[in-house]
Amino acid sequence: MSIYDFEVKDGDGNPVSLSKYKDKVLLIVNSATKCGFTPQYTQLNEIYAEFNDRGFEILDFPCNQFGSQAPGSTAEITEVCRSKWLVPYTIFEKIDVNGENADPLFEYLKQEQPFREITGKGSTKLKLVLKAVDRHYKDNDDIKWNFTKFLVDRKGNVIQRFEPTEDLDDVKKAIEAVL
Numbered sequence: 001m002s003i004y005d006f007e008v009k010d011g012d013g014n015p016v017s018l019s020k021y022k023d024k025v026l027l028i029v030n031s032a033t034k035c036g037f038t039p040q041y042t043q044l045n046e047i048y049a050e051f052n053d054r055g056f057e058i059l060d061f062p063c064n065q066f067g068s069q070a071p072g073s074t075a076e077i078t079e080v081c082r083s084k085w086l087v088p089y090t091i092f093e094k095i096d097v098n099g100e101n102a103d104p105l106f107e108y109l110k111q112e113q114p115f116r117e118i119t120g121k122g123s124t125k126l127k128l129v130l131k132a133v134d135r136h137y138k139d140n141d142d143i144k145w146n147f148t149k150f151l152v153d154r155k156g157n158v159i160q161r162f163e164p165t166e167d168l169d170d171v172k173k174a175i176e177a178v179l
Contacts, residue, residue, distance in 0.1 A: 002156040006105045008061075009093035011078050016092070018105070021057055025178050026152035027171070028059045028109060030097045030143055032069035033080045036122075037147040041085035043168040047175065048089050054179050055154070058089040061106075063097050066145045070094060097143040106143065109150045113161035114141040120165035153178050 003026070004019040027047075032038060048058050062077045064070040070077055074094045081087040097106040115138075118127050130137040130144055137144060147164040151174055159178065162171050 001108070003105075003108070003152055003158065004156050006108065008059075008095075008103070008105055011074050011091050011093060013074075013093055021059075022156070023055065023154050025051075025054075025056045025154055025175060026059055026150075027056070027175065028061070028105075028150045028152065030061050030063040030095075030106070030146060030148055031081075031091075032063065032066065032146035033077055033084075034071065035067070035069040035146040037145070037164045038069075038085070040147050040164075040168060041081065041087055043172075045086060045088060047168070047172050050172075051175060051179060052089075056175060056179060060087065060089060060091045061097070061103070062091065062094040063143075063146065064094065065096055065098055065143075069146055097148075109158055109161075110141040110143065112158035113150055115144065115163075116161070118144065118163050118165055120163070120167050120170075123163075123165040126163075126165050151175065151178065 004022055006018045007015050010016050044058060062070045078091045081091055095103040145164045149162040149171060150158055151160040153159050160174055
């Protein structure tokens with residue numbers, strides 16, 4: 001099984017095979033428009049602009065499972081992303097990333113790159129939030145919060161997981177190394 005075996009839905013609910021992205025480097029993100037991490041869109045846009053012509057894509061999946069910070073329909077979320085954050089890359093259908101309704105793609109991503117630890121700027125605050133929600137958060141591979149990112153190489157291998165608090169400069173370096 002590889003990332004290319006999955007089918008997801010675009011922002012209009014149409015099926016999209018991830019085989020469409022063969023030979024590209026991917027950053028797959030679960031996002032939210034009303035989160036403390038939402039300003040990451042600015043740097044993600046910059047990374048996309050810098051690397052897109054070298055075969056890099058960002059796949060953005062809105063998710064409302066963390067503090068209800070992605071309210072509204074996929075169309076409403078996309079409008080906010082396009083108008084306020086100037087997001088140029090593909091925004092897919094709003095999904096769940098954990099639990100019984102978790103999208104199969106995210107189940108696969110978590111299996112391929114399990115949770116390790118929360119590090120980086122803001123990690124202390126996020127750990128406190130996570131402990132309040134699930135004191136055993138360290139013991140499972142669930143997505144912990146909005147803006148968790150998975151890096152996929154050109155062969156479809158899920159090679160790295162970045163928690164929301166990890167420095168986007170580190171994410172950028174990892175992308176560049178794979179490109």
